[in-house]
Amino acid sequence: MSKPKYEFGQFFWSDLTVPDATSLKDFYAEVAGWQIQEVAMNDNGEKYNDFAMMINNETPVSGVCNQRGVNKNIPPQWIMYINVESVSESLNKALKLGGKLLLESKKADGSYNFVIIQDPAGAVFGLGTVK
Structure with a gap:
């Protein structure tokens, strides 16, 4: 494998x-x-x-x-995306720990493509799943 x-x-x-x-x-x-x-x-x-x-x-x-369309509410900056096993589980943990959801992208079945989160200190990052 x-x-x-x-x-x-x-x-x-x-x-x-x-x-x-x-x-x-x-x-x-x-x-x-x-x-x-x-x-x-x-x-x-x-x-x-x-x-x-x-x-x-x-x-x-x-x-x-461009800072428009789905990206219109994202501050001008580089955003790094972290590979997680479950976007929804990691998002829930982030929100519970003081993070703020800035953007979500969902598939037709309702599951997440990715999310962009602001951490409690104000830094912004993304979560997604790549296997």
Whole structure:
């Protein structure tokens, strides 16, 4: 049996949310040597692009996202996502311990794709599951 790509408890993704991702994507492409792939977005009929940042034009490593649509309430910052076994269980623990839910994304069956939480000190992070 092969080892999973990401262990539970490990950071598995990062997104940068900013007011204008279009003007900032080239900065990170140049600084980090990433390539840019457009990701079509739609906010109530208004179309725009977020950006997947790639290594060797094939391996996605990060996102540079506009602070609009589902991301409109996320403060401008890098958000690291932690791989957890159960998003709902980890979210409930975070809320019980003083965390604040900022954003949730659910699948059609009602289970979570991911959540973004603010910890009691004000730091923001995401929880998701990658197996």
